[in-house]
Amino acid sequence: MSAAWIKPAEFSPADETGTDLLVASCLAAAAQGDVSAYFDLGVAYSTGSHGAPCDLIEAHKWFNLAAVAGYDDAAQCRADVADEMTAREIAEAQRRAREWIAATSRKAA
Numbered sequence: 695m696s697a698a699w700i701k702p703a704e705f706s707p708a709d710e711t712g713t714d715l716l717v718a719s720c721l722a723a724a725a726q727g728d729v730s731a732y733f734d735l736g737v738a739y740s741t742g743s744h745g746a747p748c749d750l751i752e753a754h755k756w757f758n759l760a761a762v763a764g765y766d767d768a769a770q771c772r773a774d775v776a777d778e779m780t781a782r783e784i785a786e787a788q789r790r791a792r793e794w795i796a797a798t799s800r801k802a803a
Contacts, residue, residue, distance in 0.1 A: 716738075716745060717738055717745045720734050720738070720744075724756075724759075727763075729760055729763040729764065730760075730765070732756050732757075732759045732760035732763060732765065732768070733756070733767070733771075736753050736754075736755075736757035736772075739752040750778055750779050750787075751779070751786050751790065752787075752790070754776060754779065754783075754788075755787045755788075755791045755794065757769075757775060758787065758788065759795070
């Protein structure tokens with residue numbers, strides 16, 4: 695019996711410009727109060743996808759904002775992320791969420 699080797703396909707790096715634009719567009723939508731953008735940013739930061747670094751503090755912040763705004767799955771995602779964080783990291787995420795709310799409510803006023 696002989697081994698059949700799989701020939702590797704040509705590898706090309708992902709288009710980071712496009713993924714960076716995805717996070718940027720989500721941030722812009724979040725600044726306008728788009729709740730699904732809050733959730734999408736939480737997913738991006740919790741998984742390190744779409745050009746966002748893996749950052750559990752930022753992920754918790756965005757899931758928290760989405761949960762407070764009524765996004766159904768966000769509270770469970772926030773809890774899942776919190777299981778991997780220290781109390782200090784959770785406190786920092788909550789502080790950042792309060793700062794976001796304060797900054798965006800000032801713009802609306």
